[in-house]
Amino acid sequence: MSDSPRPVSLDEAGHRYLERQLETAAEFGLGDPGPRRILDVGCGWGATLRHLADVFPNCPRLDGINVSAEQLAYCARKMPGTDRVRLYLCDAADIAELPDSDQPYDLVVARGAITHFPPRVYESAAAALARRMRPGGLLVVSETLYSEEFLAGQQPSPVDADHLALEHRKSLRYLTDVLRHTGFRIRDERVLPTQEDAARWVLDLKSNIDVHFPQGASPPLEAIRNMAGALAVALLRHEASVHSIVAERRDT
Template identity: 35%
Template sequence: MSQLTSADRIAYLDTAATTPIGRDYKRRAVDALDLRPGHRVMDVGCGPGTDLRRLADVVRADGLVVGVDRDPGMLAEAGRRVAGRPGVELRLGDVHALPLDDDSMDRARIDRVLMHVADPAAALVEVRRVLRPAGVLVVTEPDWDTLAVADEDVATSRRFARFVAGRVRNPTIGRELVRLSGRAGLRVRSVEAIAVVFDDFDTADRILGLRRNSARAVAAGELTDADVQPWLRRLTAGPLLASVTLYLVTAGA
């Protein structure tokens, strides 16, 4: 996503959130937070504010939702979406240096952010600093090394998957969450490995970038057009099956 424009990134995040897959795992993540009215909760890397209203609905007017993002464009869009909503604050900041006081938040949420950051371990230490005693963190991250696309041309599917994983800064962060959380002083309470399954081409293409990433792989010399074109034709004709594992980890301060 790093090469997409701000508008493209917003569209991508909105699309992912509205798929059945996105709605399901986001619901699970919010349930795992065990939010209560009056809680103070931070959404780390809140992006365009996709989930801020959902969180605010639970903590209600006497609670507080703080959305933090390093991208001013994302915060501007988030501000537009939560305009006039009481109990929601937006702050410009980086996950490695959160603009929040020690022991100031009851809950923290991270959704597909650590795969992009420079130092996930330091980021989790910073989240631990901000959480109050008995606070709860819920983090969801994919493991891009588990990406699989079913096709008779297994070699092309494997090279495509490796290419996609190679474009992510921290492609195996999902499987590393338990270890890094423990090192940050967080107590892991539960781990879910969610199989994110795609069974239609359009959704898989929007989320996995079947067309755009295979074209990039050809341009990079990792795949050939002679392999990619019949591969894409078969995937388009279906039936399609692709999957990646998403880890949902709940930890306590």
């Protein structure tokens, strides 16, 4: 059964499920006075970071990191005028090097970023996050993960054809095992949204590219177009699912 009573836009869908994740996280300690420092890993074009700034108006510090200077520049232009938000051109594996290490993160959000990380980068990033978060701090992850059987049958694409690092597919077991090994406790894990809703939004993404680039798009957009069709099929076959994970930084 679909989670959505009516069709919604991609942006609205993203905000809706972020809200559901934050409601779940609140059960494990995001209460009054709320987080004092937040990190958005792979902040992209800034939609999640802007939403977090609205949801937590009393949070004095929100950081966003990305490896794309173009996306960070766009994010800076769209961010409301405030000195609360700071943007960093930073690889996820280098999170431990971010400024102000004496101010640990209370909340870290990673939505759709881990899928792009090679395994060694993900493992380094998880360890770095553990060092920079306060005990009891929460990590909120939203990620497309694949069944072990599906991954066993996949052939890797040539490196020069993987324009957006989309071939670093991961399983739920691998993702959560790394978190546990690096100092986190899994507090909540669920499929969110449903496969049907996720497939519909992935196909909406493909449709947007089809409409705006009918004669062909740039290699990165073509990679997204091709990925979207294959991912929608995998979702509907239950070979892939979008998982919401809330993990707590354990006491050292």
